[in-house]
Amino acid sequence: MNGSLCAYWLSITDGIGNASARSLLEYAGSYEEIWELTPGELASPALKLPPSAVSALKKERNEDEIQKSYENMLASGISFYHDRHPAFPGKLKDIYNPPSWIYVKGKLPDPGKLSVAIVGARNCSEYGRYVTRKISKALGDAGISVISGMARGIDGIAQKAVLESGGYSCGVLGCGVDICYPPENKDIYDFLLSSGGLISEYRPGTKPVSGQFPMRNRIISGLSDVVIIIEARERSGSLITADMALEQGKDVYALPGRVTDALSHGCNRLIKQGAGIILSPEEFITDMITDRLLVQNTLEDPVTEAVPAEEGLTKARQMTLTALYDLTESEQKIMSVMDFYPKSVKKLQDETSLDPASLYAALTGLTLKGLTGQNGNHYYLSGK
């Protein structure tokens, strides 16, 4: 029995968790030696194993069966690395309660490259969605890896945007790597398989159970150098990731929002507590790189110019749009008050004082021209 196979055996044995595995390894010295432990040694009080774990280990072992199941797993494209394996990410070894093993589908993040975790609300706003895309694209272009949880909302949007820009992204799952959860992110799951990676400490076939998701957050922050929180409510799972990152000594950045937006409360509070503030993707990347004095080949000439504020549309841009899309007078009026923050039809009417009939007609026009997006009855700039 080699080390990987022994570790694999431990990982698929019911009743053996991270803590038991770690004390076993400390006691025995290596995974091969765990296999050789006698029933008497297993039950020794020095190991402090719970009785259920002891009885699980004492059970009859079939070496051939373990070997076969291991090979089947490898054949299905899943790799397995224990913490003594050379390919096991070094960053994960240094965190509190490190995982004893990980299952991987696709590629592991390049240890020589910077990596950033982007996490945020599942039920995010249009603003969050827009900024996430911008930041992720910039990170992807700069060759920085993006780590996230492939969840609904911000996580998935970030990973998709990175992959689309040709960058690397890695999804840390709270279920087995062979399960796509949430199912609607199937496209992102497939994309990550082909051009990124999927990591989980849970064995293949493990169902998504709510208790496992906060645990995987420590791996997300552990794998990254910097954690960005895009949108988070006052009590949010993303804040757990931020806490873990701080415990692990990582930098935390947060995207500021309006104080009236419940979805930005968590982020604004993080900023008050001293988290970095994100003003533009380029500025963030420059900050991060100068902080680390680590210049990437791909980013020889970092862009430093600040982007203009996105609130409303500048006059010049408006004129260009009018010329480009042949906007009617009422469409121009609406565009001048339109924002990345979704506004309701009624609010647009109040601000433009157009009569309802022309407002409705103009909104249809803008939608058909692709200039606006909709979220229920709320309209926002599509950023075209």
Added chain:
Amino acid sequence: MFCYVQTGAVSGMRCDAIRVEVDCSSGLPCFQMVGYLGSEVREARERVKVALKNSGHPLPAANLNVNLAPASIRKSGTSYDLPIAVGILAALGKLSQEDLSDTLFIGELGLDGDLRGVRGILPITEDAASRGIRRIILPLTNVTESSLVPGIEVIGASCLSEVYEYLSASPEERSGIISPAGTFDIESYLNSAESEAPDFSDVHGQDTVKRAAMVAAAGFHHMLMIGPPGSGKTMIAKRMPSILPKLTPKEALDVTSIYSVAGLLKDGKPLISSRPYVAPHHTITEQALAGGGSIPRPGVISLAHRGVLFLDELTEFDRSTLDIMRQPLEDKKIHIVRSFGSYTYPADFMLVAACNPCPCGYYPDMNKCRCTPTQVNRYLNRVSGPLLDRIDICCDVEAIDLCDSDIRNKPDPLSSCVMRERITAARERQAYRFKGKQISFNSEMSVKDIESMCRLGSAGELLFRSANETLGLSARSYHRILRVARTIADLEDSDEIRENHLAEAIFYRTSGSRYWGK
């Protein structure tokens, strides 16, 4: 001696002529009734026997046989008491057959001989008049309802002995006993009727919704309002009847017939003069909505005929109950099949529905809404797609901050009166367009009508093509959008459908799909 008396019965909205045949002969004394009788009709024997005795005509010891013909139609209800009693009086030789043959009798008897009102009088009178019957004798309470029909003499009596006295008098003396009721002037009654519906001027700061409501009312299009709780959806729906065009005399008679059959006409209000507004609770059953019972009474959708059917909290209704409306929404009537036969009720109503956008009601306001996208989706999917596809106008209602003094102090919110003026003008344009056709509203246009009456300019065609590519419209929605666009053009007093009319119609059509992600 053999005698017969004419009466009538309604089943569904259809009327049947019924002949009450009575034969009195010597033999063992008995009183028998035949003719496929329901239990209420079988009980008529006891009522008639006692009522006759108490009116001074005790039954002689003779062999009395009563048949209600045709015997193949099931008889139900209490309206046969009077014709049976009159038939017996004639068979006993107290009345002459000649006085009875061109007269229709209908009414329920009390044991003291009092006459009581029955339901379905209006359609029965209409049917009798069309069959050439000259005179109808019925309970006093039904007189006004019956006098809505021109060309028939309506005699209202309070008790059986009054009917006997009237019939046994010579024709010249009869008008001294009971004078025939005058014909009811429907038109002036309708014109003088005051609308009871509350006014739109009570609704502040909802101009966007009022516009949608105006389009819906002008073309009789179905409408759905989506908005958070307390935003005024119900308030707006309640005011819809106040802007709908007034009932025409024919429509008023149609609606009154349905209420008459359902037995829902109120005393002192013989004619339904304003458009019905029916708002059933969301726990309503399929039978109550469509019409239920072994001989079905009109359901809620028929009671809303030519008026507004308001379904508040649309998503809370039972899905199968809602789906019942799919066929009536297309055909404007409902066929109900029961063991005793099939029944058809008109159901040409304007569907106004309201619902919240998500379980908590606040989506897409992210500060208040905590629902997940899946929850939002599941909530709206409780309403079936085909039903939503039949709703032309979808609009959002947003909560108004009444503490904002700007809204309260805004001069004169749009009132029903102003809105109705514009709608009436649009209605006149429609009436002119549909002259000589069976339809009166844009929403009723057939595909062929649309092709000839809703021509688009080249700019409109282009807009439609781009909408089709961007938003993916179905063939049904193509025609539905054109109908609404036609109404908008009518409201704007324009002969052709312009680009902005079409764009507005597309907005109404597609704005709902943003919620249920099509």
